[in-house]
Amino acid sequence: QEESVNVEGESGKTPAESASNSSDLLAASSISIVAMYMVLYVFGVIPLMRVMDDGQLFILRTIFHPFLLWSGELLLRLAAARGSKNKEPMVKCLPIFQFDMFMQLVGRLLVGSQSDQTVLLLIIGLQELVNRVTFLPCHALFQRMRGRTHVPIEEKANFLAVVCIDNVASMCSEITAIIIVAGARLMFFKHRAFFDLGYSECDPQEDAFGREMGNMLKALAVEIVVDVAAMTVQSRQGLPFLSLFSGNRSSSLLVFLCCAQAFATVSVLYCIQARPFLCQSTDLCGCGYGAMEQPGSVVYSQCWGEARLGLCDGGRGGCT
Secondary structure, three states, X not given: OHHHHHHHXXXXXXXXXXXXXXXXXXXXXXXXXXXXXXXXXXXXXXXXXXXXXXXXXXXXXXXXXXXXXXXXXXXXXXXXXXXXXXOOHHHHOHHHHHHXXXXXXXXXXXXXXXXXXXXXXXXXXXXXXXXXXXHHHHHHHHHHHOOOOOOOHHHHHHHHHHHHHHHHHHHHHHHHHHHHHHHHHXXXXXXXXXXXXXXXXOXXXXXXXXXXXXXXXXXXXXXXXXXXXXXXXXXXXXXXXXXXXXXXXXXXXXXXXXXXXXXXXXXXXXXXXXXXXXXXXXXXXXXHOHHHOOOOEHHHHHHHOHHHHOXXXXXXXXXX
Protein backbone atom coordinates (compact mmCIF):
# COMPACT_ATOMS: atom_id res chain seq x y z
CA GLN A 1 0.00 0.00 0.00
CA GLU A 2 2.88 2.37 0.79
CA GLU A 3 4.48 1.62 -2.60
CA SER A 4 1.25 2.43 -4.44
CA VAL A 5 0.94 5.68 -2.53
CA ASN A 6 4.52 6.60 -3.36
CA VAL A 7 3.99 5.83 -7.04
CA GLU A 8 0.93 8.01 -7.11
CA GLY A 9 2.78 10.77 -5.32
CA GLU A 10 5.69 10.63 -7.73
CA SER A 11 3.60 10.67 -10.87
CA GLY A 12 1.15 13.17 -9.45
CA LYS A 13 -1.74 11.62 -11.42
CA THR A 14 -4.27 8.97 -10.62
CA PRO A 15 -5.27 6.39 -13.28
CA ALA A 16 -8.56 8.26 -13.74
CA GLU A 17 -6.71 11.52 -14.40
CA SER A 18 -4.37 9.81 -16.87
CA ALA A 19 -7.33 8.34 -18.75
CA SER A 20 -9.01 11.76 -18.83
CA ASN A 21 -5.87 13.41 -20.21
CA SER A 22 -5.56 10.70 -22.86
CA SER A 23 -9.20 11.24 -23.84
CA ASP A 24 -8.68 15.00 -24.12
CA LEU A 25 -5.63 14.42 -26.31
CA LEU A 26 -7.57 12.13 -28.66
CA ALA A 27 -10.43 14.64 -28.83
CA ALA A 28 -7.96 17.40 -29.71
CA SER A 29 -6.38 15.17 -32.35
CA SER A 30 -9.81 14.54 -33.93
CA ILE A 31 -10.50 18.27 -34.15
CA SER A 32 -7.01 18.81 -35.58
CA ILE A 33 -7.62 16.17 -38.27
CA VAL A 34 -10.88 17.86 -39.33
CA ALA A 35 -9.22 21.29 -39.39
CA MET A 36 -6.24 19.98 -41.39
CA TYR A 37 -8.44 18.52 -44.13
CA MET A 38 -10.62 21.63 -44.28
CA VAL A 39 -7.57 23.87 -44.66
CA LEU A 40 -6.25 21.58 -47.41
CA TYR A 41 -9.48 21.92 -49.35
CA VAL A 42 -10.05 25.62 -48.69
CA PHE A 43 -6.59 26.72 -49.81
CA GLY A 44 -5.68 23.88 -52.17
CA VAL A 45 -8.36 21.67 -53.68
CA ILE A 46 -11.24 24.13 -54.07
CA PRO A 47 -9.13 26.85 -55.78
CA LEU A 48 -7.77 24.19 -58.14
CA MET A 49 -11.31 23.10 -58.99
CA ARG A 50 -11.91 26.47 -60.65
CA VAL A 51 -9.15 26.03 -63.21
CA MET A 52 -9.59 22.33 -64.07
CA ASP A 53 -11.25 20.95 -67.16
CA ASP A 54 -13.72 18.04 -67.23
CA GLY A 55 -11.05 15.36 -67.38
CA GLN A 56 -9.09 16.75 -64.46
CA LEU A 57 -12.23 17.19 -62.38
CA PHE A 58 -13.20 13.59 -63.15
CA ILE A 59 -9.83 12.33 -61.85
CA LEU A 60 -10.08 14.58 -58.81
CA ARG A 61 -13.56 13.25 -57.96
CA THR A 62 -12.91 9.55 -58.61
CA ILE A 63 -9.37 9.15 -57.24
CA PHE A 64 -7.99 12.04 -55.18
CA HIS A 65 -11.12 13.09 -53.28
CA PRO A 66 -12.23 9.51 -52.36
CA PHE A 67 -8.73 8.75 -51.06
CA LEU A 68 -8.71 11.84 -48.84
CA LEU A 69 -12.23 11.06 -47.64
CA TRP A 70 -11.31 7.46 -46.82
CA SER A 71 -8.07 8.39 -45.07
CA GLY A 72 -9.75 11.09 -42.97
CA GLU A 73 -12.59 8.80 -41.91
CA LEU A 74 -10.09 6.07 -41.00
CA LEU A 75 -8.08 8.41 -38.78
CA LEU A 76 -11.22 9.74 -37.08
CA ARG A 77 -12.57 6.23 -36.54
CA LEU A 78 -9.36 5.15 -34.84
CA ALA A 79 -9.34 8.26 -32.64
CA ALA A 80 -12.97 7.74 -31.63
CA ALA A 81 -12.52 4.01 -30.98
CA ARG A 82 -9.58 4.68 -28.67
CA GLY A 83 -11.29 7.49 -26.80
CA SER A 84 -12.44 7.47 -23.21
CA LYS A 85 -14.72 4.60 -22.25
CA ASN A 86 -16.69 7.00 -20.05
CA LYS A 87 -17.94 8.99 -23.06
CA GLU A 88 -20.78 7.83 -25.26
CA PRO A 89 -19.74 6.71 -28.75
CA MET A 90 -22.01 9.36 -30.25
CA VAL A 91 -20.14 12.12 -28.43
CA LYS A 92 -16.77 10.79 -29.56
CA CYS A 93 -17.98 10.67 -33.17
CA LEU A 94 -19.12 14.30 -33.42
CA PRO A 95 -15.94 15.31 -35.36
CA ILE A 96 -16.80 12.58 -37.88
CA PHE A 97 -20.14 14.25 -38.57
CA GLN A 98 -18.47 17.61 -39.22
CA PHE A 99 -15.84 16.00 -41.44
CA ASP A 100 -18.39 14.07 -43.50
CA MET A 101 -20.62 17.10 -43.99
CA PHE A 102 -17.79 19.21 -45.38
CA MET A 103 -16.22 16.49 -47.54
CA GLN A 104 -19.48 15.16 -48.98
CA LEU A 105 -20.59 18.68 -49.88
CA VAL A 106 -17.35 19.34 -51.76
CA GLY A 107 -17.67 15.95 -53.46
CA ARG A 108 -21.17 16.70 -54.68
CA LEU A 109 -20.04 20.09 -55.98
CA LEU A 110 -17.44 18.24 -58.01
CA VAL A 111 -20.19 16.05 -59.43
CA GLY A 112 -22.24 19.13 -60.30
CA SER A 113 -19.26 20.56 -62.21
CA GLN A 114 -19.38 17.69 -64.69
CA SER A 115 -21.29 18.00 -67.94
CA ASP A 116 -22.25 14.29 -67.95
CA GLN A 117 -22.98 13.06 -64.43
CA THR A 118 -24.48 9.61 -65.04
CA VAL A 119 -21.24 7.66 -65.37
CA LEU A 120 -19.64 9.58 -62.52
CA LEU A 121 -22.60 8.85 -60.22
CA LEU A 122 -22.35 5.13 -60.93
CA ILE A 123 -18.60 5.11 -60.25
CA ILE A 124 -19.06 7.02 -56.98
CA GLY A 125 -21.84 4.65 -55.89
CA LEU A 126 -19.69 1.60 -56.63
CA GLN A 127 -16.75 3.07 -54.74
CA GLU A 128 -18.91 3.79 -51.70
CA LEU A 129 -20.43 0.30 -51.75
CA VAL A 130 -17.07 -1.45 -52.00
CA ASN A 131 -15.58 0.74 -49.28
CA ARG A 132 -18.38 0.04 -46.80
CA VAL A 133 -18.78 -3.71 -47.32
CA THR A 134 -15.05 -4.45 -47.24
CA PHE A 135 -14.09 -2.32 -44.24
CA LEU A 136 -14.95 -4.82 -41.49
CA PRO A 137 -13.33 -7.83 -43.24
CA CYS A 138 -10.20 -5.78 -43.93
CA HIS A 139 -10.09 -4.62 -40.30
CA ALA A 140 -10.43 -8.21 -39.06
CA LEU A 141 -7.65 -9.31 -41.41
CA PHE A 142 -5.43 -6.50 -40.16
CA GLN A 143 -6.04 -7.55 -36.55
CA ARG A 144 -5.08 -11.15 -37.36
CA MET A 145 -1.91 -9.95 -39.06
CA ARG A 146 -1.04 -8.13 -35.85
CA GLY A 147 -1.56 -11.35 -33.90
CA ARG A 148 -4.74 -10.17 -32.18
CA THR A 149 -6.96 -13.18 -32.79
CA HIS A 150 -9.05 -12.58 -29.66
CA VAL A 151 -10.16 -8.96 -29.30
CA PRO A 152 -11.84 -8.08 -25.96
CA ILE A 153 -15.61 -7.93 -26.24
CA GLU A 154 -15.81 -4.39 -24.87
CA GLU A 155 -13.22 -3.10 -27.33
CA LYS A 156 -14.95 -4.82 -30.25
CA ALA A 157 -18.35 -3.44 -29.25
CA ASN A 158 -16.93 0.07 -28.96
CA PHE A 159 -15.32 -0.19 -32.41
CA LEU A 160 -18.54 -1.50 -34.02
CA ALA A 161 -20.47 1.37 -32.43
CA VAL A 162 -18.04 3.90 -33.94
CA VAL A 163 -18.26 2.28 -37.39
CA CYS A 164 -22.04 2.19 -37.17
CA ILE A 165 -22.23 5.89 -36.28
CA ASP A 166 -19.76 6.73 -39.05
CA ASN A 167 -21.92 4.90 -41.60
CA VAL A 168 -25.02 6.82 -40.52
CA ALA A 169 -23.08 10.08 -40.65
CA SER A 170 -21.89 9.31 -44.18
CA MET A 171 -25.39 8.42 -45.40
CA CYS A 172 -27.01 11.50 -43.88
CA SER A 173 -24.24 13.80 -45.10
CA GLU A 174 -24.34 12.37 -48.62
CA ILE A 175 -28.11 12.74 -49.03
CA THR A 176 -28.08 16.22 -47.48
CA ALA A 177 -25.21 17.30 -49.75
CA ILE A 178 -27.09 16.14 -52.86
CA ILE A 179 -30.12 18.24 -51.94
CA ILE A 180 -28.07 21.29 -50.89
CA VAL A 181 -26.00 21.32 -54.09
CA ALA A 182 -29.10 21.06 -56.28
CA GLY A 183 -30.76 23.89 -54.37
CA ALA A 184 -27.63 26.05 -54.44
CA ARG A 185 -27.17 25.62 -58.19
CA LEU A 186 -30.76 26.73 -58.73
CA MET A 187 -30.61 29.57 -56.21
CA PHE A 188 -27.34 31.04 -57.52
CA PHE A 189 -27.96 30.49 -61.23
CA LYS A 190 -28.56 34.19 -61.79
CA HIS A 191 -25.37 34.93 -59.84
CA ARG A 192 -23.28 32.28 -61.59
CA ALA A 193 -20.61 34.80 -62.52
CA PHE A 194 -19.81 35.15 -58.83
CA PHE A 195 -20.45 31.67 -57.40
CA ASP A 196 -18.38 29.11 -59.30
CA LEU A 197 -20.64 26.07 -59.01
CA GLY A 198 -19.49 24.61 -62.31
CA TYR A 199 -21.89 26.53 -64.52
CA SER A 200 -21.28 27.05 -68.20
CA GLU A 201 -22.10 30.25 -70.05
CA CYS A 202 -24.13 28.14 -72.45
CA ASP A 203 -26.41 26.59 -69.81
CA PRO A 204 -29.95 27.77 -70.70
CA GLN A 205 -31.79 29.38 -67.80
CA GLU A 206 -35.19 28.05 -68.86
CA ASP A 207 -33.96 24.45 -68.48
CA ALA A 208 -32.21 24.98 -65.15
CA PHE A 209 -34.95 23.60 -62.88
CA GLY A 210 -35.59 20.45 -64.85
CA ARG A 211 -31.88 19.82 -65.35
CA GLU A 212 -30.95 20.20 -61.68
CA MET A 213 -33.96 18.23 -60.42
CA GLY A 214 -33.14 15.42 -62.84
CA ASN A 215 -29.54 15.28 -61.67
CA MET A 216 -30.65 15.38 -58.03
CA LEU A 217 -33.12 12.51 -58.47
CA LYS A 218 -30.51 10.39 -60.25
CA ALA A 219 -28.00 11.01 -57.47
CA LEU A 220 -30.56 10.23 -54.76
CA ALA A 221 -31.61 7.02 -56.52
CA VAL A 222 -28.02 5.79 -56.75
CA GLU A 223 -27.33 6.75 -53.12
CA ILE A 224 -30.45 4.97 -51.79
CA VAL A 225 -29.64 1.77 -53.70
CA VAL A 226 -26.05 1.83 -52.42
CA ASP A 227 -27.16 2.49 -48.83
CA VAL A 228 -29.70 -0.34 -48.84
CA ALA A 229 -27.22 -2.81 -50.37
CA ALA A 230 -24.44 -1.79 -47.99
CA MET A 231 -26.66 -2.01 -44.89
CA THR A 232 -27.84 -5.48 -45.96
CA VAL A 233 -24.31 -6.79 -46.33
CA GLN A 234 -23.04 -5.08 -43.18
CA SER A 235 -25.89 -6.47 -41.08
CA ARG A 236 -24.78 -9.95 -42.08
CA GLN A 237 -21.25 -8.99 -41.04
CA GLY A 238 -22.53 -8.22 -37.54
CA LEU A 239 -22.93 -4.44 -37.77
CA PRO A 240 -26.25 -3.23 -36.30
CA PHE A 241 -28.27 -0.36 -37.69
CA LEU A 242 -28.41 2.82 -35.60
CA SER A 243 -31.10 5.46 -35.31
CA LEU A 244 -29.64 8.88 -34.51
CA PHE A 245 -32.76 10.29 -32.87
CA SER A 246 -33.78 7.49 -30.52
CA GLY A 247 -31.55 8.29 -27.52
CA ASN A 248 -31.78 10.75 -24.65
CA ARG A 249 -29.66 13.34 -26.47
CA SER A 250 -31.60 13.26 -29.74
CA SER A 251 -32.67 16.91 -29.51
CA SER A 252 -29.13 18.09 -28.69
CA LEU A 253 -27.75 15.99 -31.53
CA LEU A 254 -30.28 17.47 -33.96
CA VAL A 255 -29.23 21.01 -32.98
CA PHE A 256 -25.56 20.10 -33.43
CA LEU A 257 -26.18 18.52 -36.84
CA CYS A 258 -28.09 21.58 -38.07
CA CYS A 259 -25.36 23.95 -36.87
CA ALA A 260 -22.59 21.75 -38.30
CA GLN A 261 -24.34 21.49 -41.66
CA ALA A 262 -24.90 25.24 -41.79
CA PHE A 263 -21.23 25.85 -41.02
CA ALA A 264 -20.09 23.41 -43.71
CA THR A 265 -22.45 24.91 -46.31
CA VAL A 266 -21.43 28.52 -45.62
CA SER A 267 -17.74 27.57 -45.61
CA VAL A 268 -17.90 25.80 -48.96
CA LEU A 269 -20.01 28.51 -50.63
CA TYR A 270 -17.61 31.18 -49.39
CA CYS A 271 -14.64 29.25 -50.75
CA ILE A 272 -16.07 28.86 -54.25
CA GLN A 273 -16.50 32.57 -54.86
CA ALA A 274 -15.00 33.40 -58.23
CA ARG A 275 -12.05 35.41 -56.89
CA PRO A 276 -8.89 34.75 -54.90
CA PHE A 277 -8.98 35.24 -51.13
CA LEU A 278 -6.48 38.10 -51.15
CA CYS A 279 -8.04 39.93 -54.09
CA GLN A 280 -9.41 43.32 -52.98
CA SER A 281 -10.39 44.53 -56.43
CA THR A 282 -14.01 45.59 -56.93
CA ASP A 283 -13.81 44.30 -60.51
CA LEU A 284 -14.82 40.65 -60.93
CA CYS A 285 -11.95 40.20 -63.38
CA GLY A 286 -9.44 42.02 -61.16
CA CYS A 287 -6.19 40.48 -59.98
CA GLY A 288 -5.86 38.72 -63.32
CA TYR A 289 -8.15 35.94 -62.14
CA GLY A 290 -10.42 35.74 -65.17
CA ALA A 291 -7.59 34.40 -67.31
CA MET A 292 -7.14 31.43 -64.97
CA GLU A 293 -10.66 30.12 -65.57
CA GLN A 294 -11.41 27.40 -68.10
CA PRO A 295 -12.68 28.65 -71.50
CA GLY A 296 -16.44 28.25 -71.60
CA SER A 297 -16.94 28.99 -67.92
CA VAL A 298 -19.03 31.96 -66.87
CA VAL A 299 -16.20 34.01 -65.36
CA TYR A 300 -13.91 33.48 -68.36
CA SER A 301 -16.69 34.52 -70.72
CA GLN A 302 -17.60 37.60 -68.68
CA CYS A 303 -14.00 38.74 -68.45
CA TRP A 304 -12.88 38.04 -72.01
CA GLY A 305 -15.97 38.91 -74.01
CA GLU A 306 -17.02 35.43 -75.12
CA ALA A 307 -20.44 35.86 -73.50
CA ARG A 308 -21.13 38.95 -75.63
CA LEU A 309 -19.77 37.30 -78.78
CA GLY A 310 -21.48 33.94 -78.14
CA LEU A 311 -18.21 32.05 -78.59
CA CYS A 312 -18.82 29.22 -76.10
CA ASP A 313 -16.25 26.57 -76.96
CA GLY A 314 -17.21 23.58 -74.84
CA GLY A 315 -15.39 24.20 -71.57
CA ARG A 316 -17.18 22.57 -68.67
CA GLY A 317 -20.50 21.54 -70.11
CA GLY A 318 -20.53 24.27 -72.73
CA CYS A 319 -21.92 24.23 -76.26
CA THR A 320 -20.49 24.77 -79.71
